[in-house]
Amino acid sequence: MREQEYPKPRSSGRPQGGRRRAVAVAAALAVGVMTMGVLAPTAASAAGPDAVQQGLNTLVSEDGMPAALASVQDRAGRTRTYTAGVGDLATGSKVPDDGQVRIGSNTKAFTAVVVLQLVAERRIRLDAFVDTYLPGLVRGDGIDGRRITVRQLLQHTSGLPNYSDHLGEDVRYFAPRELVGIALRHKAAFDPGTSWAYSNTNYVLAGLIVQKVTRRPLAEEIDQRIVKRLGLRHTYFPAPRDATIREPHPRGYYRDSAAAPLLDVTETDPSWGWAAGQLVSTDSDLNRFFTALLAGRLLPAAQLAQMRTTVPAEDTFGPGARYGLGLVSRPLPCGRGLLWGHGGSFPGYETRGGATDDGRAVNVAVTVQLTDQASRQRVDEVVDTALCR
Numbered sequence: 001m002r003e004q005e006y007p008k009p010r011s012s013g014r015p016q017g018g019r020r021r022a023v024a025v026a027a028a029l030a031v032g033v034m035t036m037g038v039l040a041p042t043a044a045s046a047a048g049p050d051a052v053q054q055g056l057n058t059l060v061s062e063d064g065m066p067a068a069l070a071s072v073q074d075r076a077g078r079t080r081t082y083t084a085g086v087g088d089l090a091t092g093s094k095v096p097d098d099g100q101v102r103i104g105s106n107t108k109a110f111t112a113v114v115v116l117q118l119v120a121e122r123r124i125r126l127d128a129f130v131d132t133y134l135p136g137l138v139r140g141d142g143i144d145g146r147r148i149t150v151r152q153l154l155q156h157t158s159g160l161p162n163y164s165d166h167l168g169e170d171v172r173y174f175a176p177r178e179l180v181g182i183a184l185r186h187k188a189a190f191d192p193g194t195s196w197a198y199s200n201t202n203y204v205l206a207g208l209i210v211q212k213v214t215r216r217p218l219a220e221e222i223d224q225r226i227v228k229r230l231g232l233r234h235t236y237f238p239a240p241r242d243a244t245i246r247e248p249h250p251r252g253y254y255r256d257s258a259a260a261p262l263l264d265v266t267e268t269d270p271s272w273g274w275a276a277g278q279l280v281s282t283d284s285d286l287n288r289f290f291t292a293l294l295a296g297r298l299l300p301a302a303q304l305a306q307m308r309t310t311v312p313a314e315d316t317f318g319p320g321a322r323y324g325l326g327l328v329s330r331p332l333p334c335g336r337g338l339l340w341g342h343g344g345s346f347p348g349y350e351t352r353g354g355a356t357d358d359g360r361a362v363n364v365a366v367t368v369q370l371t372d373q374a375s376r377q378r379v380d381e382v383v384d385t386a387l388c389r
Contacts, residue, residue, distance in 0.1 A: 051389055055382035056084035059366060063378060066262065067095045067250045067367040071283035072386045073291065075359040079284055085367070087250040089262065096248035098282045100234055101365045102270060103351050104344025106286060107279040108203050112154050112326025113293065114210050114221050116303040123213050126151040126306065133209040137180065142188030150209065152192050153202040154325035155311060161186035162199040167272060173241050174271045179204050196323065198316050200276035203326075207275025218275055230292050235281040243267045245280055252348020253368045262368065265348045277346055283353070287361035290341055290354050293327075308340070317343075318377070328354070334388035345369055352379045362386040 056068040067085035083095035118124040130138050130145035130153065138145030143160065152158040163183035183201040190197070207218040214221055219237035227235050234247060244267055253262040270278045281289075292298055299307065310322030310329055317323070321330040329338045341354020341363075350370045353363030362383045370376050 050082075052080075052382060052386045053082050053084070055385050056082055056364070059378060059382065060085040063375060065366040065368050066253055068364065068382075069095060069099060069101070069250065069283055069366075070362065070364045070382065070386070071098055071287055073284075073287040073355075073359075073361040077291075077359070079287070081284065085250075089251065089253070090264070095250050098234075098284050100245050100247045100249040100280050100282055101349040101351060101367070102245070102252065102277075102344075102346040103279050103281045103286065103365075104273065104277045104346035104349065105200075106281070106342045106344040106351055107273065107275065107277045108326045109293070109342045110222050110226055110279060110289070110326075111203050111206055111210070111218070111275045112307060113298050114218070114225055115150065115154060115206055116299050116307055116325065117225055118210065118213055119306075120300050120303050124150060124209065126154075130205060130209070133212050134205065137177075137208075138184070138205065140184040140188070141186070142191070143184060148192045150206070151306075151325070153206045153209075155196070156198050156202055156313075156323060157194075157196050157311065158192050158199070158202055159188045159190040159195070159197070160199050160201045160205075161189060162197075162201055163204070164200045164272065164276075171268065171272075173269050174274075176204050176208055176274050179272065179274065180208070196311055196313060198313075200273070203276035204274055210275075222279075226289070226298065230288055230297070232281070232285040232288060235279060235285045235289075237279055238270055240271065241269060243269050250367045254347050255368065268347060270346070273346065277344060283351070283363035283365055286341075286351065286353065286363040287355065291359055291361045294340055294355050294357055295359070318373075318380070332356075332387055333384055336388055339383070339387065350376070350379065352376065353383045356387065360387055 052070055052072060056070055059065045059068045066089055067087055070082040071079055073079045081098045083097060085095055087093045087095040115124060119126055127149050130148045134145060148158045161183045163179045166182055210218050210221055222237055251264050252266045254265045255262050296304055307325045307327050310324040313321050313323035317328050318330060321328055327340055328342050329340050332339055337356050339354045339356060344351045347369050349365060349367060351363060351365045355361035364379055364382050366379060
């Protein structure tokens with residue numbers, strides 16, 4: 001799965017001598033630290049250690065993830081949180097309970113909700129062309145905003161090139177229109193509506209449409225329409241050039257290859273994600289968001305039905321997965337219905353999970369960006385364990 005691809009990150013530059021060597025040594029020592037109590041289960045049953053805790057422990061001890069965090073919400077809204085590993089490889093500090101992380105492409109679900117709220121208010125039409133709102137902006141080789149609809153942006157059926165495939169190692173502040181410009185230098189992947197391909201460019205354009213229609217920053221619209229409405233106290237859209245994470249959080253890491261040292265990339269300019277991937281949140285806030293969404297607390301029934309109208313997306317999201325309008329569904333392996341969510345990958349962090357129609361929700365975060373399907377599958381297995389037990 002390749003939900004979110006960004007410039008190759010650099011170290012955050014915190015003042016530590018011999019940065020690469022120190023991180024590599026800390027990673028090598030991490031397993032030894034864990035055996036002394038960091039991986040001790042925080043929840044247990046009469047039958048033995050909690051299965052979710054065991055899953056997180058395995059992600060750290062066997063898969064080499066510096067830290068893993070999870071939040072599990074039952075049908076009654078009761079929440080249990082979990083941690084494993086260490087929050088900072090350089091210091092060995094504890095993982096903050098339900099700490100903030102960069103949630104990457106989960107941001108797309110928030111952006112899509114705002115667009116669909118504006119559809120319900122009759123300020124945007126799903127089947128209107130992009131040029132209706134951004135006249136003349138979208139032009140290129142096989143690309144024409146007069147032929148691409150808002151719906152096609154939200155469902156990744158526009159054929160637009162993915163700008164984040166072409167950012168290289170240029171880690172800096174990017175304005176949204178600059179990201180669109182990078183995409184437009186490349187040829188369309190296919191004619192609008194004829195196929196499906198994941199592209200962050202779609203959601204940057206959706207965010208620009210929100211700003212054009214409301215005459216307000218996208219960050220303010222997400223904050224007012226979703227974050228404050230649901231009381232998501234630990235979710236926010238970083239301000240321009242804000243490279244920090246505000247509240248207690250585990251450090252995030254990146255490695256070029258399995259043999260390469262882990263680099264601390266916690267502090268980074270997230271503007272390259274913008275409407276496609278810039279939000280910071282927690283596992284518990286994500287659970288509240290997805291359960292509220294499925295329960296109809298954010299969208300009228302007609303717009304929620306549109307959001308849940310899906311097309312196949314197995315090549316990107318795995319067996320049985322389908323993509324709606326900023327919302328992904330996949331069948332649970334135990335046959336207990338569908339999981340609705342999105343998932344996100346951002347340098348330093350990976351988040352997986354979602355909610356079910358009966359009110360259960362799980363999100364799992366790890367503190368390294370995953371680059372292979374096998375690793376993502378193992379994180380998904382922890383999610384499935386929580387929902388299927």
